[in-house]
Amino acid sequence: MPSYQRAGELPEKRHIQFRRPDGGLYAEELFSTRGFESIYSLLYHERPPTATREVRQWHRSRVEFHENDPLRNRHFLTGKLTLSGDAVDSRTPILGNDDILLSMATAREPMASFYRNVGGDELLFIHRGTGTFETPFGRLAYRPLDYVLMPTGTTWRIHPDEPTDMVVHESVGMVTTPRKYRNEFGQLEEHAPYYERDFRAPVLAPPNTEIGSYEIRVTNRGRNAVYVVENHPCDVIGWDGYCYPYAFNLQDFMPITGKLHQPPTAHATFEAPGAAFCAFVPRLFDYHPLAIPVPYNHSSVDCDEVLYYVSGNFMSRRGVVEGSITLHAAGAPHGPQPGAVEASLGKRETDEIAIMVDTFKPLKRARAATLCEDESYYRSWASSP
Numbered sequence: 001m002p003s004y005q006r007a008g009e010l011p012e013k014r015h016i017q018f019r020r021p022d023g024g025l026y027a028e029e030l031f032s033t034r035g036f037e038s039i040y041s042l043l044y045h046e047r048p049p050t051a052t053r054e055v056r057q058w059h060r061s062r063v064e065f066h067e068n069d070p071l072r073n074r075h076f077l078t079g080k081l082t083l084s085g086d087a088v089d090s091r092t093p094i095l096g097n098d099d100i101l102l103s104m105a106t107a108r109e110p111m112a113s114f115y116r117n118v119g120g121d122e123l124l125f126i127h128r129g130t131g132t133f134e135t136p137f138g139r140l141a142y143r144p145l146d147y148v149l150m151p152t153g154t155t156w157r158i159h160p161d162e163p164t165d166m167v168v169h170e171s172v173g174m175v176t177t178p179r180k181y182r183n184e185f186g187q188l189e190e191h192a193p194y195y196e197r198d199f200r201a202p203v204l205a206p207p208n209t210e211i212g213s214y215e216i217r218v219t220n221r222g223r224n225a226v227y228v229v230e231n232h233p234c235d236v237i238g239w240d241g242y243c244y245p246y247a248f249n250l251q252d253f254m255p256i257t258g259k260l261h262q263p264p265t266a267h268a269t270f271e272a273p274g275a276a277f278c279a280f281v282p283r284l285f286d287y288h289p290l291a292i293p294v295p296y297n298h299s300s301v302d303c304d305e306v307l308y309y310v311s312g313n314f315m316s317r318r319g320v321v322e323g324s325i326t327l328h329a330a331g332a333p334h335g336p337q338p339g340a341v342e343a344s345l346g347k348r349e350t351d352e353i354a355i356m357v358d359t360f361k362p363l364k365r366a367r368a369a370t371l372c373e374d375e376s377y378y379r380s381w382a383s384s385p
């Protein structure tokens with residue numbers, strides 16, 4: 001979990017009078033989770049964030065899903081998809097279930113309006129591009145290989161400096177660091193592959209005090225609206241607490257390696273209801289003299305495994321390229337393709353970068369997944385595929 005942060009000007013106590021230079025009161029906002037009983041922050045706005053002038057329909061098409069039927073391993077070449085629109089409009093769902101929705105998205109232009117998902121946390125993975133998230137907590141610069149965690153209810157928009165491609169995970173709950181990494185006080189323990197110091201919080205910018213008409217696209221588990229508010233969402237003069245967006249770069253992930261092959265759980269990054277996230281980054285291979293660097297054959301009977309291939313040489317996977325997504329379905333056996341074990345022997349390191357999300361409920365395919373599927377993938381383990 002993130003640790004306590006504070007930025008800007010704050011009153012001496014929470015919930016007391018805190019006045020602007022003109023004598024008016026700043027507007028305190030409690031930004032909380034799980035009602036009032038989990039992590040939260042307190043933000044001090046120039047003017048109330050509640051001043052809504054209009055609520056309009058936000059027409060979003062519903063995601064149509066197809067079962068993974070026949071049940072089999074699948075490969076989706078997401079690079080074949082053409083995405084358009086801003087970082088929100090361009091979202092193209094690929095896989096999903098009741099707990100998590102995985103989409104591809106792009107940012108080629110600044111977002112004219114803000115966006116807020118109040119149905120759960122969002123975990124965004126930046127594959128390519130640089131830019132800035134504008135939030136009430138401040139500005140959060142992003143770069144390739146960043147995970148950006150947007151807590152439920154965060155208002156934000158993106159200003160890309162370069163064309164940006166990302167993977168979006170929409171959860172129905174909180175995305176947290178794995179419990180096994182945290183001590184009883186919430187601090188990351190010595191054995192964790194990262195540390196609180198690696199998390200980047202937004203940098204608070206001077207408040208935007210203009211009054212106007214600001215659009216916020218709000219979504220909550222299938223219900224949508226466009227709010228038009230009169231006070232700029234980023235009119236915050238100070239905030240403190242434990243709940244805020246933050247970024248974590250995979251180059252700051254220090255992989256755990258072993259004398260023999262480590263399971264994916266050794267590479268865990270985050271967890272969420274019904275989902276576990278891992279990252280595979282450049283690392284030394286196992287150092288037993290007879291070690292086999294590539295994974296063993298297995299069937300993950302309790303979860304669907306989804307890998308997104310970012311860069312490098314994907315040694316154990318035939319036919320995958322940057323931007324590929326493989327779905328290894330619960331119960332469908334998989335492992336190194338023919339020849340991969342022998343080819344891996346004696347290799348000392350890997351340069352591959354990939355991210356994974358395992359889901360405990362079966363995933364369904366959205367329409368875009370069916371459009372970019374490599375239909376032959378499930379046969380790639382056969383001696384003559």
Ligand SMILES: [Fe+2]
Nearest residue numbers: 298300305328
């Ligand atoms: Fe697997």
